[in-house]
Amino acid sequence: MKILDSNDLSPGSIQAPVQPLLITGANGTLGRAFQRICAIRGIETVALSRQELDITDPQSVERALTQYNPWAVVNTAGYVKVDEAEKDFARCYRENTTGPAILAAACAYRDIHFLTFSSDLVFDGNKSAAYVESDTPRPLNVYGNSKRLAEKDVLHCMSNALVVRTSAFFGPWDEYNFVYHALKAGHQKQAFEAADDVLISPTFVPDLVNVSLDLLIDEERGVWHLANQGSFTWADLARLAADMGGMDTSFVVPKSMQKFGLAAARPVYSVLGSKQGNLLPSVEHRLHGCVNEMMHTLRNTPEEPMAVAS
Numbered sequence: 001m002k003i004l005d006s007n008d009l010s011p012g013s014i015q016a017p018v019q020p021l022l023i024t025g026a027n028g029t030l031g032r033a034f035q036r037i038c039a040i041r042g043i044e045t046v047a048l049s050r051q052e053l054d055i056t057d058p059q060s061v062e063r064a065l066t067q068y069n070p071w072a073v074v075n076t077a078g079y080v081k082v083d084e085a086e087k088d089f090a091r092c093y094r095e096n097t098t099g100p101a102i103l104a105a106a107c108a109y110r111d112i113h114f115l116t117f118s119s120d121l122v123f124d125g126n127k128s129a130a131y132v133e134s135d136t137p138r139p140l141n142v143y144g145n146s147k148r149l150a151e152k153d154v155l156h157c158m159s160n161a162l163v164v165r166t167s168a169f170f171g172p173w174d175e176y177n178f179v180y181h182a183l184k185a186g187h188q189k190q191a192f193e194a195a196d197d198v199l200i201s202p203t204f205v206p207d208l209v210n211v212s213l214d215l216l217i218d219e220e221r222g223v224w225h226l227a228n229q230g231s232f233t234w235a236d237l238a239r240l241a242a243d244m245g246g247m248d249t250s251f252v253v254p255k256s257m258q259k260f261g262l263a264a265a266r267p268v269y270s271v272l273g274s275k276q277g278n279l280l281p282s283v284e285h286r287l288h289g290c291v292n293e294m295m296h297t298l299r300n301t302p303e304e305p306m307a308v309a310s
Helices: 029-041 058-068 089-110 142-157 178-187 205-217 234-244 283-299
Strands: 021-024 045-048 072-075 113-119 162-166 192-195 222-225 252-255
Touching: 021 029, 021 058, 029 045, 029 205, 058 089, 072 089, 072 205, 089 113, 089 142, 113 142, 113 205, 142 162, 142 222, 162 205, 178 192, 178 234, 178 283, 192 234, 234 252, 234 283
Parallel strands: 021 045, 021 072, 072 113, 113 162, 162 222, 192 252
Antiparallel strands: none
C-alpha cells in the first residue's frame, strides 16, 4: 500500500484518505497491543470491540468493511477460556471458527489482506521436538479443535490469508498473564502453584505483534509459528521470572498438570519451532526487561488479597 505525500499531489488536488488497518477484538490483550504498536510505528488503525463488530455476523462484517475500507484486517477477537470451552463449545466454535471464516471470506471478496491467530493447543503433545508449521494438528480439547478448524476454513476461504500460531503470552502492558501473577504472588509472599510436567513456548506480546505486522505488510501467507525461542515448564518460567526479580524462588510450588483438575486436557509438550525461520529472540532476553517493568508496577501498587494462581 502506498500512502501519498505532498510531492504526489498536483496543485488543487485532494489527498485521498489513508486506508486504515482494521483490528477486531479491540479490548483484548492482543488487540490493545496492536493498537499501541501501530501507534508507535505510525500505522493508522481502526480498532473495533465486540459491540462494534460481531465477527460471527456477516452483515456486521460487511458494514465495517464498507465503512472503513481497510487495506488489511487483523483478527484478535475470539473465545479464550480454554476450560470453559469444554461445556460452552457452541460459543467457542462460533467465535473461534465461524467468525474468522466469515472475515476471511469477506476479505477475499474485497481483496483485503487478512491476519488471524491460532494456538499451540492444536497439537496433541506426542512429539519430542518442536512443532513446525507442517506438523499435523491433533488437538486434545474443544478450544484447540476450534482453532484447528479455523485454520482450515480460513485458508479454504482465502488461500493468501496469514495464520499465526502462537503460545503462552507474557508482556509488560497488562496484568492478565502468567508471569505477572507469579511475580505478584512472590511479591506478596504467597505460595504459587505451577505445572512442572508440561513444556510450552512463552511468547513476548510486543515481539509477536511487531513480527506479525511485518509479515502482513510483506504479504506473507499460510501458517507461521511465532514464539520466542526456548522451552519451559510453567514452574520453570515462574522461577526464572522470580529470580530475575530478585526473589527467593521457593514460593513456587511445582505440581503436575493433572492435579489442577482442569476441564480441558493439555498437551504435555507444545513447544513451537518454525521452518520459516526463528524470527523472535530468546525468552530469557525478553523476560528480563519485562520482569523489571512488572516489578516496578508491583512495588508501586497497593497490595490486595490474592488467590493462589495456577
